[in-house]
Amino acid sequence: MNGTMLRDMAVKARENAYAPYSGFKVGAALLGSSGKVYTGCNIENSSYGLTICAERVAVVKAVSEGEREFTALALAGSGAGFIYPCGACLQVLAEFAPRLKIEIVEASGDYKITSVKELLPRAFVLKQREEADGN
Ligand code: THU
Numbered sequence: 001m002n003g004t005m006l007r008d009m010a011v012k013a014r015e016n017a018y019a020p021y022s023g024f025k026v027g028a029a030l031l032g033s034s035g036k037v038y039t040g041c042n043i044e045n046s047s048y049g050l051t052i053c054a055e056r057v058a059v060v061k062a063v064s065e066g067e068r069e070f071t072a073l074a075l076a077g078s079g080a081g082f083i084y085p086c087g088a089c090l091q092v093l094a095e096f097a098p099r100l101k102i103e104i105v106e107a108s109g110d111y112k113i114t115s116v117k118e119l120l121p122r123a124f125v126l127k128q129r130e131e132a133d134g135n
Pocket of ligand 1: 019041043051084085086
């Protein structure tokens, strides 16, 4: 699995987005350490606050299938321009992969590389867990 394949999977996953309220479709593809890819798309709700972002859909699919370590995330928004994961998604990604590589692809196929660490340098970490981990 290379970066191009992962980005293509994010673009493909975007087709399943359910976004009748915003009209803004997002696709994500999360590469697990096992080599397996978990895709996600945003799923909106008529009660707007219940909307789930593409990134979190991918994470919950992966963790619920037993995968907890990740090496890269590809993200595809709608239209021109790069989108960045929202703060809530960054916190959820940081739980499992604080140094995760993120590849963001835009309409022309152009892409940017960033990371969870760069976008959320100080994620919240519960004190007890920090001590348990020896961090
Ligand atoms: N959205 C995502 O799925 N991921 C992001 O990184 C940013 C925003 C979704 C949520 C909502 O369905 C739509 O984009 C517009 O905010």
